[in-house]
Amino acid sequence: MRGENTLCLCCSIPCLLTLFIWMGLSLQNYKPNCYIEDFYVPALNKHINSTATTAANFIFFDLKLQNVMEENGVLYDTINLTFSYGLNPSLPIGKYTLPGSYQGHKKTAHRRDVVLTHGVNWDDAFAAVLNGSKVVFRVDLAGKVKLKRFFSYSRTKALVVGADVEVDGSGNKVRRKAIKLKSGRSGKPKLQLEAGGSFISSF
Numbered sequence: 001m002r003g004e005n006t007l008c009l010c011c012s013i014p015c016l017l018t019l020f021i022w023m024g025l026s027l028q029n030y031k032p033n034c035y036i037e038d039f040y041v042p043a044l045n046k047h048i049n050s051t052a053t054t055a056a057n058f059i060f061f062d063l064k065l066q067n068v069m070e071e072n073g074v075l076y077d078t079i080n081l082t083f084s085y086g087l088n089p090s091l092p093i094g095k096y097t098l099p100g101s102y103q104g105h106k107k108t109a110h111r112r113d114v115v116l117t118h119g120v121n122w123d124d125a126f127a128a129v130l131n132g133s134k135v136v137f138r139v140d141l142a143g144k145v146k147l148k149r150f151f152s153y154s155r156t157k158a159l160v161v162g163a164d165v166e167v168d169g170s171g172n173k174v175r176r177k178a179i180k181l182k183s184g185r186s187g188k189p190k191l192q193l194e195a196g197g198s199f200i201s202s203f
């Protein structure tokens, strides 16, 4: 009896409940969500004089990384972004590397930057958007993460996701909402389901 009493640090019902909820949340095992929030291709902006834009061999992007877990942090290893042009096959046109970082629970991080491109036939692409067609780019993300749980880190997990990004003659992505990068490659452009409710996805 005496031993039981001295060992009991958390014996009340509310305290136990809190402990269980905290432990439950700490077992969450979600990889971060990745989104293309913005994507701007100056060379395809038909409102800018084309002599000025032929020199614009870059794409502006805003990548959003979202840790959806309530209690666990995410440790990112180096992340590689590969940008491609066209579909099946798509031509790699640029690479961008993000250094490793740590992200606390329920945090969102943005990386806004430009990636230099090479090998794009901007004349063809520009002609396409000029007549109202859309041009498709692809963004692939490859990295590794560890999830922080209690006081230790999980095994290394691969984070490999990507998405097609349609761009029109404004130079901006057609889809106004953020585009979620997903695992597995979609074969061809298709009508995407609205992703409004899918903020939490488990792997």
Ligand SMILES: *[C@@H]1O[C@H](CO)[C@@H](O)[C@H](O)[C@H]1NC(C)=O
Pocket (backbone or CB within 6 Å): 048, 049, 050, 051
């Ligand atoms: C584009 O540049 C050309 C030559 O530099 C100029 O004649 C033309 O007026 C410009 N057009 C626009 C829309 O700025």
Ligand SMILES: *[C@@H]1O[C@H](CO)[C@@H](O)[C@H](O)[C@H]1NC(C)=O
Pocket (backbone or CB within 6 Å): 124, 127, 128, 129, 131, 132, 133
């Ligand atoms: C627009 O241009 C693209 C590429 O130049 C071409 O493939 C497409 O057929 C054109 N579409 C229209 C409606 O003219």
Ligand SMILES: *[C@@H]1O[C@H](CO)[C@@H](O)[C@H](O)[C@H]1NC(C)=O
Pocket (backbone or CB within 6 Å): 078, 079, 080, 142, 143, 144
């Ligand atoms: C990222 O790119 C570097 C250099 O190309 C490569 O060594 C590394 O394995 C890549 N990382 C991933 C997760 O693909």
